[in-house]
Amino acid sequence: MNDSKIMKRGENMKWAELTLTTEREAMEAVSNLFHESGAGGVVIKDPKIVPQLDEDELWQDPQKLEKHAEHSLIDRVYVMAYLPWDEELSNKLSTIRERISDMENYGLNVSANDLNVSKVDEDDWSEAWKEYYQPVNVNGITVRPTWTSPDNNEQTTIWLDPGMAFGTGTHPTTIMCISFLKQYLQGNEKVIDLGCGSGILSIAAAKLGVEKVFAYDIDSVACRVAGQNANLNEVRDLIDIKRGDVKKQVVEEKADVVVGNLISDIIISLVPNIKYMMKENAIFIGSGIAVNKKEAVIDEFNSHGMEIVAEETSGEWIALVVRN
Structure with missing residues (x-):
């Protein structure tokens, strides 16, 4: 896959947003499948990765309490990928669905029936990355998307282009x-x-x-x-x-x-x-x-x-x- 397929910021392209709901153990296999199919980016959204909220704060805000309860019940992840909306898309989707079905032979609980496809604009896709990828600090090592600026007190910074692997x-x-x-x-x-x-x-x-x-x-x-x-x-x-x-x-x-x-x-x-x-x-x-x-x-x-x-x-x- 060449760089022009990875990210074309200057054009308002159309993209197919693929979302597969699956168990956590299958997420890397699904992610690799999407990459092999030429995905311009893959997001793994884990509903259980949510901020820890103060108990008093939860009970004072019914909406936060409801959302927190929903997260606690979800035991699956969403693997999202973006493919160019072009003449090759139909064949790629057919291959992806076949490969997802094959994963069941490896004991992974994943189904092609759970794959949803929608059409999105380039601008929407570009902004979506900023929602899912924020800097994270691990024992003095900060993993940071390329569009953000480092803090002065960061000991070690790892820069990543977020829309790739x-x-x-x-x-x-x-x-x-x-x-x-x-x-x-x-x-x-x-x-x-x-x-x-x-x-x-x-x-x-x-x-x-x-x-x-x-x-x-x-x-x-x-x-x-x-x-x-x-x-x-x-x-x-x-x-x-x-x-x-x-x-x-x-x-x-x-x-x-x-x-x-x-x-x-x-x-x-x-x-x-x-x-x-x-x-x-x-x-x-x-x-x-x-x-x-x-x-x-x-x-x-x-x-x-x-x-x-x-x-x-x-x-x-x-x-x-x-x-x-």
Whole structure:
């Protein structure tokens, strides 16, 4: 996908807004599907990520109370994507619906019947990003969209172009990964980033002083976007981005830290590969683990002689630090 398809600010184009309601564990698979289909941007909207409100404030404002109650009952996310409204759209939508149906074979609870398509103007699309992408601070690291201005007291800033690939820093799984990177990286390490997406974790590691990051993704669009964001943050020389499936190819690099914001089943399937990539006493930082899959993930690491050394929970998600 070329840059003109990613974002054409100067033209009032028409876009197809795709919205798929699905369970959290399927969101990355759906996001990757949308990217592979040529999406000009993907938004993951999680209704459970809402501000924590004071109890007195809730009871004094019936509208806030009602909205808070609605959020607490919702256990699904909305994955939204934007495709150009052109002659290729019909074929792309047919392929997307077929691929969504195929996902059920991998145990993901997702249905093509839940895919909604609407037509939006370029101006509406451009403004929509500003609603969903706001700066977020994680232990002194601020992830910031490119249209905003940094605060003077920011220690480390990661700049991201928000309309391109999965991983914006706003989701709990990404936040927990960044937090653990900040905690465990001392400087001069070699890091492997599995499923790099937008490149956010690779960029965070680079800005925390590592020697080198080897970033992998199966999606060519994600690899391109990760490179663009690395250039934007002036750390491209520290990040080696490769397209490929690490389960099917030998990764020659040995890392001090391996990080992956991946769904539970993918982490479980990659445990032997992850162990092969790690130096002795190295750590793996893994997020995207659903609460109900925690024990299965831990058992798989333990069966390969690896030890869980830290754990963090945010809502329905868990992040683990595993030592080789």
